Amino acid sequence: MKNGALFIKAAVLFCFMAGCSFMNEQQEISKPATLIQRQLVSEGQDLKNRLLIIATGDMSGVYYSLGQRLSNMFEKYNGAVSGTQVTHASIENTELVSRHRAEIGFTSVDVLDLPETDKSKLRALTALYSNYVQIVTTKQNDIDSLEDLVGKRINVGTTGSGTRLMAERILLETDLPHDQLNLSYLSFSQSAEALQNGTIDAAFFSSGIPNNEIAFISRQTELSFIPIPKDIIEHLQEQYGVYTANEIPSDTYKGMKKSVQTISIKNVLVTYDEMSDQHAYNLVKTLYEHLPELQHTHPAASDISIEEATKQVPLEFHSGAMKYFSEQGIIENQ
Structure with a gap:
């Protein structure tokens, strides 16, 4: 068992250094990743070779399947070193993101006003489909x-x-x-x-x-x-x-x-407040420029549309995401 755990951690380190992606189905994988995570996401102007952890949910749920697809998309179109993390979903995801243990998290909007949710450390990237x-x-x-x-x-x-x-x-x-x-x-x-x-x-x-x-x-x-x-x-x-x-x-x-x-x-994709504007911009741009790929993953994703991207979300949007929506005419220029 110990040898197996060492192999997994070695594989993750290899993926990071080689610029490949991994799909994380074990929560412990993200722990060594967070040691280098913060410096990666705050530097540079794109996602290439950036470590990107997506907090999802139960492996049988929609969060997980969409998170895996997003991970593949960010690797394919941005060169991101990306992986998903299995979680208990919404409440845990907001905690992981606010503590910089994940870059992105899926959550339902009713979780955002809970006392334990630190909204000051979270920013919305886009509204999604409904639960x-x-x-x-x-x-x-x-x-x-x-x-x-x-x-x-x-x-x-x-x-x-x-x-x-x-x-x-x-x-x-x-x-x-x-x-x-x-x-x-x-x-x-x-x-x-x-x-x-x-x-x-x-x-x-x-x-x-x-x-x-x-x-x-x-x-x-x-x-x-x-x-x-x-x-x-x-x-x-x-x-x-x-x-x-x-x-x-x-x-x-x-x-x-x-x-x-x-x-x-309504569900929303969240990140933390310190993510760079260019990083957040590229994440949202990739999602919407290749939205059909995400929608083919699960029928629920057919409800995702850029016209609804900023609606029904009681959370401040990341300025990088707002820049993209402004360019698309979804909101007035900031």
Whole structure:
């Protein structure tokens, strides 16, 4: 095991020195990288031979697949030494970026106003697609509403995830006796497996649609989706101001008979405040000049558009990103 770890670290060092890219599926890979990370991103006028870590999420989630594609794009078009980091997603990603342990992170915008999020150290690069809250159960559990969750085993997502944040906010809006909710904190892949084998009764997913894990189990197990009541949606909108009433379309997953009422949350790509203007400019330029490549990675990315790039994001944008958007006529020249 120790020899394997040494091999991985040696491979990363070789990649950096040789100018190649790597795809990081182990969090420890980013730790030696951060020792040289800061000096790399603050120097020079382009991304060539710059180390670029992208904080993503669960390997089965949309963040991860899009992060891998972005990593490949930054290498292909900018010569960046780039890799992805598996994380618990939104909350953890903002922490990693603000502490310079990652250059870029995916996050949902509701995370940005949490007390633990240091917005002063973060800057937005661009708005992305929306996450949809998907509350999933199996037909055999006979769960049709949030009220039916009393006494049930419910997964609300991992610590540090936007899924857990959203699940807890929704459950707090209900009249359910919280001491009668049996909660677990599993990843997307663990949650899907637990639904299939019956060790949990329902699970919250907050992700782009379709979620890969839900899509997979829907082809093997008959699923049901629990709607979010209108009054809860409206109260969450009033309280936080970042949620949108939406629907999961009826053709999203196998076996769905009708659309499901839910809420969606905009995602944003963030970096830290000290990233150079030219570096941030090139990142955003590469993303939008080659957007079809990103959109082919997952259907959720089809909602990414430059016209919406600066909307619904409660965070100051990086000046390098704003320069690019000004050149494209998206905002007035600064």
